[in-house]
Amino acid sequence: MESKLNVAVVFGGKSGEHEVSLMSATNVINAMDKSKYNIHTIGITKLGKWMLYKGPVERLQDGSWEQEASSLNSQELVELLLGSMLQDPAEKGKIDAIFPVLHGPNGEDGTIQGFFEMLNIPYVGCGVIGSALGMDKAISKQLFIDAGLNVAGYVLTYKHEIKDNLPGVIAAIEGKFPYPVFVKPVNMGSSVGITKAHDRDELEKGLLEAVKYDRKILVEEFIKGSEIECAVLGNNYPEASGAGEIIPSKEFYDYEAKYFDDGKSTLIIPARLTEEEEKSIKEAAVKAYRALDCCGMSRVDFFLDRSTGKVYINEINTIPGFTKISMYPKLWETAGLSYSKLIDRLIELALERHAETR
Numbered sequence: 235m236e237s238k239l240n241v242a243v244v245f246g247g248k249s250g251e252h253e254v255s256l257m258s259a260t261n262v263i264n265a266m267d268k269s270k271y272n273i274h275t276i277g278i279t280k281l282g283k284w285m286l287y288k289g290p291v292e293r294l295q296d297g298s299w300e301q302e303a304s305s306l307n308s309q310e311l312v313e314l315l316l317g318s319m320l321q322d323p324a325e326k327g328k329i330d331a332i333f334p335v336l337h338g339p340n341g342e343d344g345t346i347q348g349f350f351e352m353l354n355i356p357y358v359g360c361g362v363i364g365s366a367l368g369m370d371k372a373i374s375k376q377l378f379i380d381a382g383l384n385v386a387g388y389v390l391t392y393k394h395e396i397k398d399n400l401p402g403v404i405a406a407i408e409g410k411f412p413y414p415v416f417v418k419p420v421n422m423g424s425s426v427g428i429t430k431a432h433d434r435d436e437l438e439k440g441l442l443e444a445v446k447y448d449r450k451i452l453v454e455e456f457i458k459g460s461e462i463e464c465a466v467l468g469n470n471y472p473e474a475s476g477a478g479e480i481i482p483s484k485e486f487y488d489y490e491a492k493y494f495d496d497g498k499s500t501l502i503i504p505a506r507l508t509e510e511e512e513k514s515i516k517e518a519a520v521k522a523y524r525a526l527d528c529c530g531m532s533r534v535d536f537f538l539d540r541s542t543g544k545v546y547i548n549e550i551n552t553i554p555g556f557t558k559i560s561m562y563p564k565l566w567e568t569a570g571l572s573y574s575k576l577i578d579r580l581i582e583l584a585l586e587r588h589a590e591t592r
């Protein structure tokens with residue numbers, strides 16, 4: 235029998251999506267084939283402390299893993315990842331691949347990917363550039379436009395402009411679109427800091443809320459459409475899964491509706507699309523993936539205006555959710571790739587890319 239691969243699953247993190255990461259990591263670890271992998275779980279607390287956790291996976295979700303984990307100073311962390319702390323002779327002595335199950339800033343934005351590059355360890359998902367581009371909703375929009383994709387109209391503004399000239403910012407937005415509009419911090423995820431503003435008062439509040447999270451703020455025209463998501467997997471020859479559709483339980487797909495709604499938001503797989511619509515969405519998803527130089531995986535999200543048939547790309551998520559109700563693994567399952575085979579493939583892609591680039 236081949237020896238097992240040492241895979242480090244890194245979870246938690248300082249971002250507003252810490253809890254989502256705990257849910258995703260629980261599912262990833264449960265789905266990993268224990269006959270193929272020695273799993274090392276490394277958590278990052280909300281304060282940014284790295285910890286080695288050796289307890290049961292059941293304790294991730296409620297945060298109680300932290301009580302049993304031992305903190306790692308920077309030298310110990312690097313030694314763990316590079317091997318000198320893995321002393322069990324059954325283990326080969328180094329981490330063969332890292333699966334960052336982290337969402338949001340510092341996890342999904344290229345920073346931690348840069349750290350793994352420095353250590354020369356293969357890791358799952360997009361590299362530094364794809365991660366960084368995907369995290370920035372304003373820059374990715376520019377690249378989507380360059381790739382010939384439709385995006386919702388938008389105004390980009392900044393914290394200092396909102397602070398120094400709120401009436402001017404509001405006038406620029408009102409001059410461009412009617413209400414409602416969406417206000418978004420550029421670098422977040424899971425709907426953190428996002429609001430739908432129906433009038434000037436709500437816009438003002440939304441802008442002031444968004445600046446708590448970021449210095450760059452996007453305001454977008456409202457697209458009345460179905461929310462369609464498509465999963466992409468691969469390095470040099472990325473493939474798109476079929477598409478899925480989300481019917482949010484609330485006015486929009488906010489943080490509550492995404493993760494804490496006991497499944498009241500409905501996922502429809504496959505999405506209700508004509509063959510032609512599905513084909514064009516899959517093509518757009520791969521185009522977007524290539525435009526941002528993604529590799530490994532990403533989930534690409536769209537709006538479909540059913541009255542005009544027009545497809546708008548909303549965003550790309552380079553580390554999609556892996557929670558029980560998450561679209562990315564479900565889409566692949568429907569396409570015939572089980573959760574655990576999907577993880578095998580992601581790790582394989584990480585190793586392939588590493589071998590190709592080194």
Ligand SMILES: Nc1ncnc2c1ncn2[C@@H]1O[C@H](COP(=O)(O)OP(=O)(O)O)[C@@H](O)[C@H]1O
Pocket residue numbers: 386416418422423424425426428454455456457458461482486487488535548549
């Ligand atoms: N321009 C828009 N028109 C209509 N709904 C939107 C628009 N932008 C965002 N939304 C709603 O808000 C949700 C979260 O926005 P999104 O940009 O996807 O942020 P996140 O990265 O947090 O998922 C979307 O899933 C959708 O329900």
Ligand SMILES: [Mg+2]
Pocket residue numbers: 424425535549
């Ligand atoms: Mg989204």
